Amino acid sequence: MTTTMHASSAPDLPLFSLQDVEKAYPIDQGRRALKALDGVRLTLRAGESLALVGESGSGKSTLVRVMLGLETATNGRVRVRGHELDQMDSAARRRHAREVAYIYQDARGSLDPRMTVAALLAEPIRLHRLRDEREIPGRVAELLAQVGLPDEVARRYPSELSGGQVRRVAVARALACEPQVIVADESVAGLDVSVQAQLLNLLRDLQRDSGIALVFVTHDLGVAAYLCERVAVMYLGRIVESGPTASILGAPRHPYTQGLMDAFPRFDAPLSSPLRGEIPSPADLPPGCRFQSRCPQARADCLATDPPLTSHAGREAACLFPLQPAASGIAATAQTR
Template structure:
């Protein structure tokens, strides 16, 4: 088995909740005891509803925010034990692609300045070679090098995201975390950027963590999927197994909400997500689960399994998840869309 590049062990993070005059009234447990392993060269997707803690988990993994407890191991080295100087040097190996490319690019910097900044911070190339390296990076993400002297506002959303990807690649990282990297883009441009990310992962041997709510994109690009609910992982396993035979009721409900996934035996979710300040006892999903029993309120279900894990007391006795004939409609549609826009790009020589 490939050695893990990134390991998270019992990671936890809470945010204080205060009243109108500043008194602490509790804490939101955004991430609560999460453990994950990401092998070198693989793509792990983290999915779940808004507010489940997936973006917080990504920022914790890069130490952009500090964890309350747990370990963050990059190539076996605990990032939480590094000094500020050592962490800054280690950041060359890990980068983040943000959801909104316009907000993540400094409007006061040209494209050349933005992409060259990591080169200068980490001393990757001599100053005289920066312009050449920036041109190479822009070409790699499908942009013409002569665009380097333009400003971010002069580009479309898809082009800005390509610039953000070029900046992430500048430090020659081993790990990239993409926090909803295509959700802010038009569907047609999403297909282009997904194609680009897949090519870069394959050609550069990158390890990629994709944070997303788009199950069609996840199914197309990820090797493994981790499903989060209220700060905890409730299911994790190979993408084909999680989509084809989901073992947790929450995963089944997510798939049933997507047209074309075909999980006929999975009822749609009802009710609201419980308050993360005071989550339910035992299984946090029990208040919305059609299969909940008394045991679910009394005991926290462990995340169990071999390569396909689920945190459900009754995962082995649930009704089978029936996949219809159109179960791959979302993936096929995305592939056709990618092929179409790849063809259009080759004809026009332009990218959005």
């Protein structure tokens, strides 16, 4: 293994490579473990946009925290451009913290209310020594322009901004780090549809024009389809289907993906068949396939065998009896690209 940490030394290594990553939390006073992540395999390449989708409790936020280095995997490997995340020295960790920018779910709560927008944007620039002091005001103005905010916003405090403006400031703060990846956890949830659309457009343009990779956590398949080239569907701590968004949503192989699509209200279709039952607790996984207890297709084998994620034609699914393309007559109407 090389010791150099420069991106230029390893242009073809994926930004992120996760192998069989587990994250267990002790529960019941440490008598049992809850696996929030249970064997995640994932690759993210430079400039790629990836949507992480799945119901609440499927492990999306935990996965993001592990990728950011905010939490350590209890098993498996997380490599960042070939380097093990948990073996990085402090300089490499600082670099990782700069290159992987996080937009918090609660954008307003993540901004210090006593700081002006100018100060909030200057902070990461100083922290990572990205500009000389005298260049900072110009850089702040540049960042505001990049996220479509007027100059005068620089003098305001977060409490004086609308929800949409606060999200834009959060995006500008992420860009201030000059990141390779932006990770956003449900960052448009709770916004007006029109404001939501503006923010999605902003993120999409940034990702396309600047080559920054994007990991977008959402439970909204329409948002995933609009924003991301690739999608990874999570269920109970594992990725159960992944691949190019258009082909996955156009013809899902995993019944869980199909279930999410059926439950997803579209403008042209009423809510047809929501997923039956509730997502089980990761502390009480059903035997065999983890989706078996809710799967309309489950057979005897599914109760006995835990299916691995297997590749087929550029996409992956963890199902013993994957849906056949013809059987799923639903086109991805949300796909607008």
